[in-house]
Structures are given as C-alpha cells and as structure tokens.
Amino acid sequence: MRLRATVAAVSGALALSALALPAAHAADGSSYRAAALQAAAHHTSGKAAFAATSAPIGDLKVSFSDFKITKAIKVGTTNKISTTVTYKLTHGADVDINSDAFATGPLIYRGSDQNPENIQGGNNPATCVETSATTATCKGPIDINPRETDADLKLYNSQAGTWHGAAIALDFDSEKTAVQFGLGTTLVQRNSTLTVNAAPEPVKKGKTLTVTGKLSRANWEDHKYHGYTGQSVKLQFRKKGSSTYTTLKTVKSDSTGALKTTTKATVDGYYRFSFAGTTTTPAVSAAGDFVDVK
Template identity: 70%
Template sequence: MRIRATVAAASGALALSALAVPAAHAADGSSSYRSGFAKVFAQQASGHSAFSAASKPVGDLDVSFSDFKIAKAIKVGTTAHVSSVVSYKLTHGADVDVTSENFVTVPAIYRGSSTAPDNDLGPDEPATCAETSATTAVCKASIEIYPSGASSSELKNSQAGTWHGAAIALDFKAEKSSAQFGLATTLVQRNSKLTVNAAPEPVKKGRTITVTGKLSRANWETHKYAGYTNQPVKLQFRKKGSSTYTTLKTIKSNSTGSLKTTTTASADGYYRFAFAGTSTTPAVNATGDFVDVQ
C-alpha cells in the first residue's frame, strides 16, 4: 500500500500538510519524496535546537527510534534510480500497536538542520516492521532517489555531502505522531567517472608516453556529467604480470576536468588515473590502458 493511500484513508484523523507522505507518482513510474517532512521537522522540533547527534523523540506518540543503519555513502548519477536500504529499531509503549493498519512508520534522510532542512528523501512505501518483543520491532524501508524525470528537482548540486537520518511514526486513529532526528549520517554523493588513454601504442623503451583522461561527476541540475575541476588525480602504473598499481605522480584536473601528463616507457603494462574522492564525490579509478613497450 502506498503511503499516500494510507493517509487518504485516514485523512480525517491528521492534517495532511503535517505528514510525511510522498508526492504523487509520475505517469512514467518515477516518483519523488517531496513530502511534508520539512514541515514535520519544523513543527515537531519547534523550540528545540538543531540536532547533530541522536535526539530524543518529539511528539505525543510513545515511540522512539535507535540503531538506524544506512550505507556510509550513496552514489547518485544523472538518470538512474538509486535505492538504499535503511533499518532501525522502533521501541513503543504497550498502548501502541505497530501491526495496526492505522500505524505507519517511515525513515528519512535530510540535508541541513532538523529544524530547517534544505532537502529530505524517503521511501515510496512505508517501512515494514517485524516485532522482536512486546514493545520493540525492527523496521526496514528503502530511501528512493530519482535524479531525473518528474522528480528532477529532487537534488541540487549544493546538497551533495553529509545527510542525517530521521524516522517518524504516525498513529492515525489516536491522532498522534513521533519524530526523531540525527539518528545517523550518510554521504549523498555526485557519482564520478574517470577515463584514461596512454599513447603511442606500441612505444619504444625509453620514449615518452602521453597519458590523457578526464574526471567528471554528475550534475544533478542539468542531468549530465561535467568536468570536476582542480582535483588531485594520481597517475598509476601496473607492470604486466603484476596485480599492484604504483603511483608515478599526482596531477590536477584542469578547468574542464581534463587530465594530461607524460611519463617514460619502461616496460609493458597498464596506465590508469586514480581519484581518491571527496565528501561530495566518490573515489574512482579509470580502467587501465595497456601499452606495449618494444
């Protein structure tokens, strides 16, 4: 059941503007979680300071959250849908029935402060929960990210970096809710690409080899890859028959993300560029380009 359908069935119980419900799905099947999370954060955390560490739950529903687990980094490109599984422990009072059709819980990740997030992302479906005791359950859902299509405005380039975990529980019949922030952190990163070409091929031993390539990353606003400028990139070499790359030198990408350097041909082997990554962009290695040295 879609969260929106759940909310629609209980629309008389809670104000829709204050619920974490996703926007309607587009005709092509893509969807965005342009939900009411920002409003929930603002309303539930009103009067509280922004949470950088796990906060206490706020709201009038006897539910708290812990053990929030999410990938350390989520790589997002320009078009492909990305899904990242989240699990968390839900602890509730004896009067809360997590198996009721009136009960819904969803995780989210948000960028910025809990009181005024720049953005938030969540699941297409409510979390599924398995009871582990009379007052605890383990819940799972997937954070869904659609970088293109109907939800193309979902991410901005400036929002790459650290995001925080949150969770909310809603009881439509009791007209109560609980939200908790700062449960974990993850990096939402602009996916990277790296190419390499070593020439000439073949080449005589002792001659100069010119190695070129390009470092690029996803632009979430244009939905294309663009050069990642002024970044340190290592030129590495792996001798034929070896499994280990050795760094020859470090250069920087230019104003278009392009790379160019030279080295001396010494033996048959593979040349590649290697980028260590940043908080906003993941590490990436180019596929080695073989050069035959004669």
C-alpha cells in the same frame, strides 16, 4: 528554506488531511511517502534545536535507535537510487505496530534539524519484526530520484555532502506522528566518472608516453556530467602479470576536468588515473589502459 515555505503555505486543516488517510492506504507507497515527508517537514517548522538530545518529536509514543545506513549514496543524473536502512523501534504498549493504520520508515535530511534544505525518504514504509512487546527491528528504503521535479525534493548540487539520518512513525487512525532526528549520517554524493588513454600504442622502451583523461561528476541541476576542476588525480601503473597498481605521479584536472601528463615507457602494463574522492564526490579509478612496450 523551500520545505518550510511549503509547510507554511498549507493550512492546518489541509496538513491534517494529508495524514488522515484511510487505514487501508497506510502501506500504499505514494500515500505513505507523501504523508511521511510532509509530517517530517511539519515537525521542523518553527522548532527549537533537537540534535543535542535526539529525542522523538510528536504525540505518538515511538522512539528510534541503532540507525544503520550506508556510508555513502552515489547519485548520478538518470537512475533512481535506493539504499536500505535498519533501525530499532521502541513503542508504547498502546501502539499497535501491526495495525494496517501504522507505518514507519527512515529519512535523511540535508542541513540542520530545525532548518533542513531537503528531506528524502522511501517510496514504501519499512517492514518491522517484533523482538518484544514494545520493540521491533525495522528495515526500510531511502529512494532518491535525480530527475525529481518537485522543488522540495529535487536535488541541488550544493546539497552534495553530509546528510543526517532520521526516522518517522505515523498512525493514520489517530493522526498521531513521531519523528526523531540526528540518528546518524551518510554522504549523498554527485557520482563521478574517470577516463584514461595512454599513447602511442605500442611504444618503444624508454620512449615517452602521453597519458590523457577526464574527471567528471554528475550535475543534478541539468542532468549532465561536467568536468571536475582543480582536483588531484594519481597516475598509476600496473605491470603485466601483477595485480597491484603503484603511483607514478599526481596531476591536477584543468578547468574542463581534463588530465594530461607524460611518463617513460619501461615494460608492458596498464596505466590508469585514480581519484581519491571528496565529501561531495565519490572516489573513482579508470579502467587500466594496456600499453605494449617493444
């Protein structure tokens, strides 16, 4: 595991120094992100399973609940992606969440609590609003960069699919932390694209139309889009003046992601391909291609 190897390579003193940042820098994006991710990785190293209890780990008296995250995060090859997470934070009476030395934020991780393949967090800490003397509602980002060069944070194609939610709190003065895993799930998916072309245009009524297209998805390792092979894709038609597509047939993408099929032209309307998606790749529909039937 890359994360565990990194943590193991850092001495105890150096690991502490990463958390022992001046309080004034606690809310600084780069400082927070580095400390949060390292602390989370540190808490996974050599630990027993936590998912069964989803209890907080660490020496800071903080726990998390009501973790809400989007169902899916679509990540392409270039643009940084950000999504917002909300959660409830419960803390001990001796924890001052309004201190400049305190920071908290959401995390997501791929794999098990004990052996995550990857952990992603926000570039900045969450903002929290107190709801009582010991509780607060918090809102913070998860930021994912498909062009990340750090080996521990880089996305790999094999990591597409289900990720789990976590949250972390850090006190930069006391150097105490708390991490809680197993708070929820989301899909981190390789973004998809789909094209369509129906020909000839125009076409005589009753004649054969050839419909072609291509289903592609992001490759996080070479930052290009490649054909998604062997996938079932629906050919759909929407009559001119209608707002509803109906499915004509289902075809499969070939070894390059290409799609090709034929259908009879009957009336003016729009043809498109539509892909239902998988856990690793989001659903996508091509923009309809209008065909004038003479």
